[in-house]
Amino acid sequence: MRDFLPADKARRERVLAVIRERYRAHGFDEIETPVMEEHGRLHAGIGGDNEKLAYNILKRGLDAEAIRAAAEDPAQLTDLGLRYDLTVPLARFYATHRGVLPTVFRAIQIAPVWRAERPQKGRYRQFVQCDIDIIGDASDRAEAELVVATLDTLDALGLEGGIVRINDRRALDFMLDTFGFPVDERPGVLITIDKLDKIGPEGVVAELAERGAAPEAVEAFRAFLMRPQTLEFHPYGERQIRKALPEGAPDDIVAHLAGIGEAVAAARPSTGSGAT
Incomplete structure (x- = not known):
């Protein structure tokens, strides 16, 4: 994990502001989800190898007897975990709130995620992901919207030759x-x-x-x-x-x-x- 000095933080926030502005212009609404999700949800098999890198959180109030009893299955000691991507939280968010969301929901979420990576150059255990999704529209048009919005955002950031x-x-x-x-x-x-x-x-x-x-x-x-x-x-x-x-x-x-x-x-x- 790492710190950001004031100048780096300011540049980072300017970039994030451009990203948010461009995606909002394409009709995406920003959401926010908790950094923790239920252990079972994070390990439901949809996260692939990322599930192996999840940080798990111990249950509160464990005593020595409970810890000994779970020696052969450490998963019994945890009930929550830090999110390793933004897809699992989005699925839970939509299932929870779909009754008050539009039939076709365009979501953007920019937030930190955590993975127990091996320390090496360019790979951090805490980093920021930016996800956009369209839920409720399986058409070619919706997929094209995701691509166009992303390429427009890269253009706004001054990054040329973007490829999706x-x-x-x-x-x-x-x-x-x-x-x-x-x-x-x-x-x-x-x-x-x-x-x-x-x-x-x-x-x-x-x-x-x-x-x-x-x-x-x-x-x-x-x-x-x-x-x-x-x-x-x-x-x-x-x-x-x-x-x-x-x-x-x-x-x-x-x-x-x-x-x-x-x-x-x-x-x-x-x-x-x-x-x-």
């Missing part, structure tokens, strides 16, 4: 089917694939092998990652999307992704930023 990478779970499921990963292996496989930007293709392949994933599927995935590729500046058209996926990608998935790209391009015709 779009993840579609249906496309991932199609890929895992194609490569031959069994259904029961996929939760762990997806957690490893999510580290692609951090550890690279070879690191992902090595971790999949360590997890005991199906060897034939791992090799097929490795071959896909290592295939020759031609980079294109605006890779959101149908042809470019099909090139980025294994052969035989379902038409509805391709059309959905292409529709998002077309909507973003229509909203930002004169900028150099884009979605991939």
Whole structure:
């Protein structure tokens, strides 16, 4: 964790003010949630490897006998934990307050989160996340709004050449089917694939092998990652999307992704930023 000197704090607040202003201009309402959530909610399986990094909080009033009784299952000693991201708190927030929220709710939350990371350069145990979400609208338009709002915010901050990478779970499921990963292996496989930007293709392949994933599927995935590729500046058209996926990608998935790209391009015709 770290301190911020006055000059750094002032710069930080100016940046956060720009972010808030731009997202408000796109119709997002800021929310605030507690730093703590119930232990069971934080460890419900939706946080992936982040759940292993959660700071847990001991129950109040524990005596020596209770501590000894929980020696084999330390989780019995905790009932709360510090949030490790803003997704779990948002889900709980919406479930609690949906009766007084709009049918389509655009939310922004900027807040600190905590993860028990190993100390290393550039990785802190307390850091700030900024999340925007649209709940109640599953259309291509809503997804395009998220991308456009984010790129507009990057422009307002003076950051040029911004790129948004779009993840579609249906496309991932199609890929895992194609490569031959069994259904029961996929939760762990997806957690490893999510580290692609951090550890690279070879690191992902090595971790999949360590997890005991199906060897034939791992090799097929490795071959896909290592295939020759031609980079294109605006890779959101149908042809470019099909090139980025294994052969035989379902038409509805391709059309959905292409529709998002077309909507973003229509909203930002004169900028150099884009979605991939």
